[in-house]
Amino acid sequence: MTPMAALLARDLRLASRRPAEALLPVVFFVVAASLFPLGVGPEEATLRQIAPGIVWVCALLSSLLSLGTMYAGDYSDGSLEQMLISRMSSVELAVAKCLAHWLMSGVPLIVVSPLLGLLFGLSWESIGMMAFGLLLGTPVLSMMGSMGAALTLGLRNSSVLILLIVLPLCVPVLIFGAGAVSAAEVGLSPSGHFYLLGAMLLLTSVGAPVATAAALRISV
Amino acid sequence: MAEELTFNNGQGACMRAHDLTVHRGSETLFKALSFELQAGQLIWLRGSNGSGKTSLLRVIAGLSQPDGGQIRWGMQPLAGCEEYESRRVYIGHANALKDDLTALEALQFLTTVHGRNHGKASIESALRHMGVFHRRKLPIRMLSQGQRRRVALARLVLEKNAGFWVLDEPFDALDDAGSLLVQQLFKTNVERGGTVLFTSHIPFDGAGLLVRELALHGTRGA
Numbered sequence: 001m002t003p004m005a006a007l008l009a010r011d012l013r014l015a016s017r018r019p020a021e022a023l024l025p026v027v028f029f030v031v032a033a034s035l036f037p038l039g040v041g042p043e044e045a046t047l048r049q050i051a052p053g054i055v056w057v058c059a060l061l062s063s064l065l066s067l068g069t070m071y072a073g074d075y076s077d078g079s080l081e082q083m084l085i086s087r088m089s090s091v092e093l094a095v096a097k098c099l100a101h102w103l104m105s106g107v108p109l110i111v112v113s114p115l116l117g118l119l120f121g122l123s124w125e126s127i128g129m130m131a132f133g134l135l136l137g138t139p140v141l142s143m144m145g146s147m148g149a150a151l152t153l154g155l156r157n158s159s160v161l162i163l164l165i166v167l168p169l170c171v172p173v174l175i176f177g178a179g180a181v182s183a184a185e186v187g188l189s190p191s192g193h194f195y196l197l198g199a200m201l202l203l204t205s206v207g208a209p210v211a212t213a214a215a216l217r218i219s220v
Numbered sequence: 221m222a223e224e225l226t227f228n229n230g231q232g233a234c235m236r237a238h239d240l241t242v243h244r245g246s247e248t249l250f251k252a253l254s255f256e257l258q259a260g261q262l263i264w265l266r267g268s269n270g271s272g273k274t275s276l277l278r279v280i281a282g283l284s285q286p287d288g289g290q291i292r293w294g295m296q297p298l299a300g301c302e303e304y305e306s307r308r309v310y311i312g313h314a315n316a317l318k319d320d321l322t323a324l325e326a327l328q329f330l331t332t333v334h335g336r337n338h339g340k341a342s343i344e345s346a347l348r349h350m351g352v353f354h355r356r357k358l359p360i361r362m363l364s365q366g367q368r369r370r371v372a373l374a375r376l377v378l379e380k381n382a383g384f385w386v387l388d389e390p391f392d393a394l395d396d397a398g399s400l401l402v403q404q405l406f407k408t409n410v411e412r413g414g415t416v417l418f419t420s421h422i423p424f425d426g427a428g429l430l431v432r433e434l435a436l437h438g439t440r441g442a
Contacts, residue, residue, distance in 0.1 A: 006332040010321070017320040017359075078314025085282050085310060087335035220283060 003088035004096045011100035026108035029062040033116045044121050051120035052181035055130060056137075056174050059109050063141040064166060066105050068159040070097060070149040071216065080220055090213035098139070098146045098209065106138030122185070129184040133177040136197040143208035144169045150215035173200060234258040234294065235280070235384070235415075241288030242275050249275050250436055251288070259382065262410050262429050263417045267436030273419045274313065274388055276436065280417065281310035281386045307384040307414075309334075313392070315372035319361040323352060323371045326360055330375060338378055346377040350401060365393040376405045382414035391420050403427035 001009070015022040036054050037047055074080040083093050110131055117127035148166040152158035180193035234257055241251040249272030257263060267273050278284045279291065282298060282305075290297065293304040317326040324343060331338050338346075347353045350370040355363055363371065373390060385406075391399045399422075406416045407427050417434075424431065 001332055001337070003333040003335065006329055010318070010325075010329050013325070014318060014320050073318075076314075077318065078312050078316035079318065081283055081312055081314070082310075082316045082330060083333055085305075085308070086333035087305075088333060 003083075003086055004092045007083065007088070007093065007096040008100050011097070012103065015100075015104050022104055023108075025062040025066050025105040026112055028065055029058050029109050030112055030116065032061065033058040034119060037119065047120045048122060048185060049182075051117070051122055052126075052130065052178040052185070053174075054120070055113060055116055055181075056133075056178045059113075059134060059138065059177075060141060060167075060170055060174055062109065063101075063105050063138060064145060064163060066101065067145040067149045067162050067166070070101055070146060071153050072149075072158070075153050075220065080216070084216065084220055090216055091209050094146060094150070094209040094212035094216065098143045098212075101146065102139050102142040106134075106142055109138060110134045122181070126181050126184045129190050130181045133180045133190075133194065133197060136194065136201050137173045137177040140173050140197075140200050140204045141170055143204045143212075146212045147208050147215065150212045150219060153216070153219035173197065176200075235291065235298075237280075237289065237291045239289035240276075240279070240286045240291065242272055242279060243287045244272070244275060253289070253436070255434055257415055257417065259413045259415055260410055261415050261432055262406055262426065263415070263432045263434050264424055265417060265419045265434045265436065271436040273436060277310075277312075277386050277388050277417070277419065281308065281312075283310070304384065306335075307382070308386065309375060309379060309383050310386045311372055311375065311388065311390065313388045315368050317360045317368055317371060320359055322357050322359055323347060323363065323367075324356040327371055327374055330372075331378060334375075336378060342378060343374075346374040347371065349377045350374045351397070366395055366398060369393045370398055370401075373402055373405070376402070376409070379409065379414075382412045383409055384414065385409060385416045385418070387416070387418040389420060390418055391422055391424075400427075 033054055036050070040046060040050065071080060074083065084090055088096075113131050113134055114127045117130055122130070145162070145166050148162040151165060152161045155161060176193045176196045180190035180197070183190045183193060236256050238254050240253040242249045253276075265273050265276065275284070279286050285299075292298060293301045298304060316330060317323075321329065324340070324347065327347065328338070328340070328343050331343065344353065344356060347356050350373060352363075352367050352370045352374070355367055360368060360371070369392060376385065390402055394402065404427065407429055409416055410429055
């Protein structure tokens, strides 16, 4: 087993040992999003209109929820030190951590998003668009978040700082992710939004792990 | 005791530090520190609390860069030196064991990320050697501090080549029997031409080996 695969397997195993903690982001996602119909009122047209934005904001917040613990645990028990001088480069370390974070907090969101789509009365086509947008967008959120988590490692109040660093960076994902569904809802082609989401995914895939690696080297 | 001044590969590789300076915040921990470490040496790094022992070990382990001076392995800079990285074993003050993993899984993970692909059988025998075999299937959080230290140090049992060991307080939390086991491991490594650099706040008699001392004198109050 390569060191990267070992790290990924370890993170997934750790999550499986604490299922309640691992399910927290997806539960938050569903609960938070389902509060809106109760608060806004059951008017179908309004709900359909605001649904994409709500789902994306909740996805963004729920993926930020688990960022605080992304590197903090490994930092405090010395695992991070060991991994930084291990046989994997710090970029590989960042990639494995992002992948694990996405598998645990991004993928469940994509899986349950159709449920929320139904709740808001979206058409099946829009639900498909929303899931596809989340598929492109949630890895970006994980990688941006990993950068913030690495930068704030070892600081007090780091969870608030992470939000301040990461939220502005995630705004484009939010705009184009929600825009794709809104476009589909009014009968326009969402492909332009998807191209931009795809471009952001490529850009962060290239940049974020390198930035995370540099931040980890500074913090440890 | 005969001194072996070169590594087994005959290239005379050893660690040379020249004029090292390390700061922590605005404070200078030490400056103009030069030393040479050679194969087959057992070195006890001494110094009062806060004199920078851990910081020096972290620099030697490659975790941080010195603020001044150079540190070389043979003729090469330490950073990116393949040979050094294959020999180095760093065990810090923290055990690097995850609470929710079993002792077996935690040790297996650590050896895998360091590129040592040991089978389950050899991991188990290392745990047996350290006297924690009966605890191998328990999560780390159920283990006592001393048992956790034993699991972390079991990595040393798995090392089969002359290694460069950098150990921060290895005897911490260990009982007498545990300390003896670790001293035996030191002896094995030193006798096969490896180097052991460690800190310890408890008196250390050397287990029949020649112990060299590297002393750090804090710059404060001196």
